[in-house]
Amino acid sequence: MCLAVPGKLLSITGEGESRMGQVSFGGVGKEACLAFVPEVKVGDYVLVHAGFAISVLDEAEAAQTLEYFRQIGELGDLEGKG
């Protein structure tokens, strides 16, 4: 039930508790309430749950996680060769 899906914010309308946005999930558009992510801008990626954006995804943190995966892989390759 706690499923939340990342999507790209395409547009914003309204303000405060009625601030809504059009979010694209791999090309499929859906409306989401943006009341809980006041900092969000068009073009950001948001995580949407039950019609609400609950976070703005942090690109730098995401890149760091992917870098971690890459390093783990390299470490394994080195040990494999050693």
Added chain:
Amino acid sequence: MKYVDEYRDQVQAERLAQAIARITTRPWSIMEMCGGQTHSIVKYGIDELLPTQISLLHGPGCPVCVTPLEMVDKALQIAARPEVIFCSFGDMLRVPGSGGDLFSVKAMGGDVRIVYSPLDALKLARENPLRQVVFFAVGFETTAPANAMAVFQAHTQKIPNFTVLVSHVLVPPAIAALLDAPDNRTQGFLAAGHVCTVMGFEEYFRLADRYHVPIVVTGFEPLDILQGILLCVRQLEAGHAEVENQYARSVQREGNRPAQALMEKVFRVVSRKWRGVGEIPRSGYCLRDEFSAYDAELRFGVADYHIDEDSECISGLVLRGVKRPHECPAFGGRCTPERPLGATMVSGEGTCAAYYRYRRRQNDPRAPQS
């Protein structure tokens, strides 16, 4: 899809699994809290990539599964009323109460509707002023801001024919209850990334310290889960009990403050019954008195209804990671997703349903020894 595909890479998954194998010297039991994580683990066979010393225990983090029988019965009673449009997330419709489920109420002529968001239910209330629209507000902390907003908007927009049947539960008290149980075998936790997106992870430092367990806030994609396990095993092997955040692209230490502020305004913390587990102190939300006009239990006079659970189903033991689905004699035979005996077989995120769908074999070498 960005933020999804890159976390499903098979080669990276195998490398992470190898990294876990390299550092594992002893048997460890790690529990993933969230049903969404359980679903990913069983679907992608993540547990089968791990060294045999690592047991993944599947936790109680499926709100559909832990919604108590009496709350389902209250939903059935309210949904059967002719003036009511009863709205729910789809996965609650097949949860068995003591006399049928919401689908059977619908089949008998009840107006039961599946909605994607509680705001959809609020819209129905606006469009149907002569009907009573009730939303079944089930969920963990992830869903609470959405439900709080629906109640708050009903209040500010003066929509009198909207109420919510609240059955909200909270994760940290459940972790404490699991660790206090004498039959607990969990040594480390993968905390639920979306719950923590909303709540942050301040509360987990106290738990990690008090029970000396590592807690790793973890996402839902296969690589997220494998990294969460790697971080958890690394701590276990070193004898550490710290809180780490694997899911930093979404989770901040303090969580989502605007969401928390609205939850605080609309809800207060109460003790809640968990199906299969029993009552856990201060483990859920109910509406604050200022919002009691939107409480479906009060409006429809079901607040004092109580019923005990059937003792046949072992879902309580499954929810606490003490038993595996195929240790139940009814699993896959008398109990299937089409005819569930208990909650863990009902929801797609329930452990029994996930095992039934993806893995029906009986002899899992990782089944805990009893």
